[in-house]
Amino acid sequence: MCAPTCRHRESASGFRVTQDELKAAVAREAVKHAVEDAVIGVGTGSTVNFFIDALASMKDRIRGAVSSSERTAERLRGHGIAVLDLSDIDEIPVYVDGADEVDGGFAMIKGGGGALTREKIVAAVSRKFVCIVDASKQVQILGRFALPVEVIPMARRHVAKELARLGGSPKLREGFVTDNGNLILDVSGLSIIDPVALEERINNIVGVVTNGLFARRGADVVIVASAAGIRTLTRP
Ligand code: 5RP
Numbered sequence: 001m002c003a004p005t006c007r008h009r010e011s012a013s014g015f016r017v018t019q020d021e022l023k024a025a026v027a028r029e030a031v032k033h034a035v036e037d038a039v040i041g042v043g044t045g046s047t048v049n050f051f052i053d054a055l056a057s058m059k060d061r062i063r064g065a066v067s068s069s070e071r072t073a074e075r076l077r078g079h080g081i082a083v084l085d086l087s088d089i090d091e092i093p094v095y096v097d098g099a100d101e102v103d104g105g106f107a108m109i110k111g112g113g114g115a116l117t118r119e120k121i122v123a124a125v126s127r128k129f130v131c132i133v134d135a136s137k138q139v140q141i142l143g144r145f146a147l148p149v150e151v152i153p154m155a156r157r158h159v160a161k162e163l164a165r166l167g168g169s170p171k172l173r174e175g176f177v178t179d180n181g182n183l184i185l186d187v188s189g190l191s192i193i194d195p196v197a198l199e200e201r202i203n204n205i206v207g208v209v210t211n212g213l214f215a216r217r218g219a220d221v222v223i224v225a226s227a228a229g230i231r232t233l234t235r236p
Contacts, residue, residue: 017227020050022134026225027051029232030132033221035093036061039084041122042076043097044069044115047132051096052076066092068122069115070179086125095126099133099219100145100212106131106219106235107195111148111212114178120210123217131219135226142195146171146186147202148212153183155207162205163187166198182209 027050034040034055042048042055042065052072055062056079064082066089067073073083097119099108108131110116123129147168151159160170168187176184192198195215202211222233 019134019136020046022225022227023047023132024050024054025230026132026134026223027054029223029225029230030096030130031055031058033094033096033128033130034058034062037063038093039063039066039089041066041092041095041097041126042068042072043095043119043122044072045098045113047098047134048072048096049075051132052079052081055079056081066122066125068097068118069113071113072115086122089125092122092126094128094130095123096130096132097123099131099137099214101137101139101142102131102133102219102222103139103142103195105195105215106222106233107142107213107215108218109142109145109147109212110214111150111184112145114148114150114173114176114184116148116212117150117178117180117182117210120214120217123214128221129217129219130221130223132223133225135224138224141192142213143190143192146188147190147192148173149185149187149202150178150180150209150211151183151185152207152209153181156183156185159205159207160185163202166201167191180209 101109170185173184199213
């Protein structure tokens with residue numbers, strides 16, 4: 001038996017599984033949602049990296065992918081998957097992405113990897129959002145994970161003050177610049193009782209590009225991997 005802090009989990013069959021194995025399992029499951037001969041939206045992060053690797057097995061049966069970050073685009077191209085420009089596409093049937101936290105209403109905190117703005121754009125154009133997580137990301141109330149907020153550099157001080165007025169403690173993500181040339185403030189201490197209202201409130205602060213609450217457009221499907229197996233939850 002491991003110490004409680006170790007990254008292994010005991011599976012139903014008694015084998016220990018690592019968090020990476022859970023991410024790989026949930027990624028393989030998500031490939032089943034890819035639509036043949038269509039474009040797929042692809043998020044960003046370590047779980048999505050496993051998804052891209054799994055998607056490569058059906059690369060000849062999809063039209064290509066719309067990417068939410070430069071990192072994801074590079075990995076897609078590395079597998080020979082065409083990366084398409086969102087401006088050339090009317091609608092994406094399915095978007096697959098990870099999350100830092102997801103609640104029971106399918107609202108999420110995202111942006112741990114700093115790709116939140118492009119992720120939100122691709123999600124907005126997609127008919128179905130498939131969120132892939134291991135069970136450690138499931139929460140009752142969002143907010144234990146510091147909320148990422150993408151900010152225009154010259155507005156950094158103003159936005160930080162406004163976020164503090166909302167009860168948060170913003171901290172600049174040191175040495176990080178987004179794909180859009182902006183900064184990230186990671187905000188801890190927020191009380192996220194009403195994720196939709198807070199998402200709108202923060203987006204209304206001048207200088208905010210977007211924030212990592214994905215509540216107005218939450219997930220439609222959440223696939224969760226745990227040591228007990230894979231569970232697919234669908235929004236009622
Ligand atoms: C990147 C994201 C990611 O989906 C989120 O941070 C989860 O990443 P990981 O799968 O590495 O835990 O929002 O901006």
